[in-house]
Amino acid sequence: MFKTILIYGSIAGLIVGSLLFGTGVTILHTVSPTIGMAIGYTGMLVAFSTIFIAIKRRRDVVQGGVIRFLPALGMGLGITLIAGIFYVVAWEAVLAVRGMDFGSGYAEAVVADMRASGASAAEIARASAEMAEFAENYANPFYRIPVTFSEIAPVGAAISLLTALLLANRNFLPAR
Incomplete structure (x- = not known):
């Protein structure tokens, strides 16, 4: 099972990692x-x-034609872990290649959106302080x-759970 997790996790990681890297270095700031x-x-x-x-x-x-729920779930979560590692490495590569300070840029965008929406001065000051702390932490x-891993992990966990629930039922898409 470990070999299967590595293979399919790597395939998933290459898909999501190459998409993230490709869009991150080409169109990140244009969309x-x-x-x-x-x-x-x-x-x-x-x-x-x-x-x-x-x-x-x-x-x-x-x-x-039979798989129990917990082994199926474990397999899905293992694939998620491997793909998540690829995702994190791809994001770190985007940051390195672009030489960007994403945390500061994001913090500035949040504060600018608040100003544009007409938030009060107190709300903007509070958000500015929180966003400055976020940028420093990031x-x-x-x-x-x-933080980057937490973007992809819930998606993989949800798909793992749904897949394990469905495929634990031997009558769901049975083997031919």
Whole structure:
């Protein structure tokens, strides 16, 4: 099972990592954050389709059409972990190649959005202080890496849970 997790996790990681790196070094600042998030999360869903493929293959080919919930879930979470590592490495590469200070840029954008929306001076001052702290923390890789991993992990966990629930039922897409 470990070999399967490594293979499918690497495939998922290459998909999501190459998409993140490609968009991060080319169009990161030319699209709106909403479009950027849509591209990113769509890429995650495509990459995590490997979880379904891996668990179904294990159930149907290796285990004769039966897989229990917990092993299926563990397999999905393992694939998520490997893909998440690729995702973090890709983001760190984007930051290095672009030489950008994402934390400061994000903090400035949040405060600018508040000003544009007509927030009060007190709200803007509070947000400015919070965002300055965020930017300072984000410069530290021991803070930034878990934050980056937390972007992809919930998506992979949700797909792992759903896949394990579905494929633990031997009548769901049975082996032919």
